[in-house]
Amino acid sequence: MNEDLKEKVIKILLNHKTGILSSVENNKPHARYMEFYNDGLTLYTPTKLDTEKVDEIENNPVVSVLLGYEDKGLNDAYVEISGSSSINKSLDIKNKYWNETFYKWFDGPEDPNYVFLEINPKTIRVLNMQGNPPQELNLHG
Numbered sequence: 001m002n003e004d005l006k007e008k009v010i011k012i013l014l015n016h017k018t019g020i021l022s023s024v025e026n027n028k029p030h031a032r033y034m035e036f037y038n039d040g041l042t043l044y045t046p047t048k049l050d051t052e053k054v055d056e057i058e059n060n061p062v063v064s065v066l067l068g069y070e071d072k073g074l075n076d077a078y079v080e081i082s083g084s085s086s087i088n089k090s091l092d093i094k095n096k097y098w099n100e101t102f103y104k105w106f107d108g109p110e111d112p113n114y115v116f117l118e119i120n121p122k123t124i125r126v127l128n129m130q131g132n133p134p135q136e137l138n139l140h141g
Contacts, residue, residue, distance in 0.1 A: 005135050006041070009124050012068040012079050013038040019067035021045060021117070023056040023085070029064075030056060036067060037097045041139065043081070043119040044088065044097060048105060050113060057085045063119055069128065077128050083121040093118075 013036070022031040032053070034045040043065060047053060057063065061084040068078030091109065093116050098109045106114040124137040 002135070002137060005126060005137055008077065008126055009041065009079055009137060010038070012077060012126070013041075013043070016068045016078075019065055021053070021119075022064040022066075023053055024060040024062060025052070025056050036065070041121050041124065041137075043121070044093060044116045045119070046097065046102065046114065046116055048113050049087070049089075049115045053117070054087060054115070057087065057117060061085050063117075065119060077126055077130075080125045080127060081119065081121045082123045083119050085117045085119045088116040088118040090116075 017035055017037070018033060019036050020031050021034045022029045024030065030053075034047075037044045063083060063085045065081040065083075066078065067081070069076050089112075094109045094114055097116070102114065108114075121137075121139050123139070125134050126136075127134045
């Protein structure tokens with residue numbers, strides 16, 4: 001694996017928390033803005049268990065995530081991540097990423113409706129790197 005590229009990707013993930021998650025609904029893309037957290041290259045995004053995105057992912061785990069581009073700079077590198085998603089109900093993850101603002105939607109970290117989508121990348125493309133062509137990390141596993 002290209003370690004320099006992996007470091008670039010992780011830096012983008014750490015510096016950009018809001019991105020676009022696209023899942024598949026009735027064989028069509030369905031995109032929405034989400035808040036992302038990362039552990040290395042694995043992404044986590046909080047959601048309610050009783051939402052349509054959870055149903056979509058249970059029906060088809062293939063997802064795409066765009067993270068990093070901001071209108072401040074046309075030179076901002078960003079990542080396009082293709083992978084598979086699953087529902088993570090682990091209390092460790094729920095506690096690790098709990099944020100006080102989540103009280104708007106959940107009773108607390110132990111709320112059974114508070115879960116995470118765990119996104120395991122298969123391919124990560126880094127785009128818009130100062131005029132350089134896109135670079136790709138392929139992950140197997």
